[in-house]
Amino acid sequence: MKLCMIGTGYVGLVSGVCFADLGNDVICVDKDTKKIDQLIKGKVPIYEPGLTELVTKNYKNKRLNFSTNLKKSVKDSDIIFICVGTPTKKHGSSADLSQIYNVAKEISSSINKFKIIITKSTVPLTTGDEIEKILSKKNNKKKFSVVSNPEFLREGEAIRDFIYPDRVVVGSNNKKSNRILKSLYSPLISKGASYLQTSRRAAELIKYASNAFLATKITFINEIANLCEKTGVNVEDISIGMGLDKRIGSRFLRAGPAYGGSCFPKDTKAITSTADKFKSNLSVVKSVIKSNKNRSNLLLNRVYEILGKRIKNKKITFLGVTFKANTDDMRDSSSLLMIPALSKKGAIIKYFDPTGSKKEFSNIKNVYYSKTIKYSLEDSDLVIIHTEWNDFKSINFKNLLKNKKVIIYDMRNIYTPTKIKNQGFKYYSIGR
């Protein structure tokens, strides 16, 4: 099938490359000429394990191509995926849909035969209805069908999540589109993915409700971890004990820093804003947003306590600064709040991240990037393990930290407390 992905960000690029790998002809479009030039040269602008190899392979075998010409690419394709950003509006908490509607207007003048127009970006309830209105101004309704087909890709695991999804959700009541899309996804369905066909509005809401629920699950266990810390209970026992109940499930019950990334913070805000618009109060999600916002301050206060409130000139190492492991994404990472706050209090901060130095810290006083874990640990008073990269899972602290007074604060519970304590270090973690 001939597919066009509009927007070569995370969603568009990963989905486009994976569709090409499944044997479709895919053209990825972006208005950013520099990005397209780079992609043609095989240079992938985001860090995602396995993506560069798939781009090179499929570009070489000519199933994948790149272009800045939206109109021509749409004309040449049967299925158009809209994969542009839907960030939070500068003022307020609803999603900014200007990129979506601009793209819809451009598509509108390129409908030369029947086309399926799909929103893969996360878009609020009723966005599909609006796109349909835009397209109807210039086109007969029989010439197109607007479908919602949300993505559920995790950064760092995106290719695996695409190939082995738990479910594929397709929101459309158009019989022809449903037949074509079921066939497009048949290689994944045959490998065991559930295929759910719903109304368009339901598909839009499934995406937001899923992310809001996962954010709730994380926030819930984070609050339980706070209680565990006060009562001498190990939160990992609680996660296992709860997770064994099949109604609850064990995933997304890892306590840690505040959740971050490009989706949860943005989508939780957007779903409450949509609900408010329809005079429906999502009070649970609202309190999740509030609790997660407080979490970075809560962990910062814990750092102050651990250091005995004497922060000035203390040398603090951050291992990992992105919002989670296996990504270079800094969006809404809790390190963005913690590092500047510690610097303001006079701490000297060194950080190591497997994805390199971060521009976000380049103008912050006394914050330095170290090229290796070893350098980052030199002379440290406090080591904060902020993300769960494999690189941090078997550090020989005994060899690397000569000063036994160094304190380790493991915000991802990577290590067993007794193991580190037996090496002579003071060790703190989350909820245990």
Ligand code: UDX
């Ligand atoms: C998420 C959704 O999982 C994905 O389906 C959606 O399409 C995009 O948003 P992503 O943002 O890549 O994916 O990251 P995810 O792995 O879900 O983690 C989000 C945040 O939650 C991270 O900050 C992570 O560290 C945190 N998290 C996750 C926890 O603190 N505990 C957990 O148990 C799981």
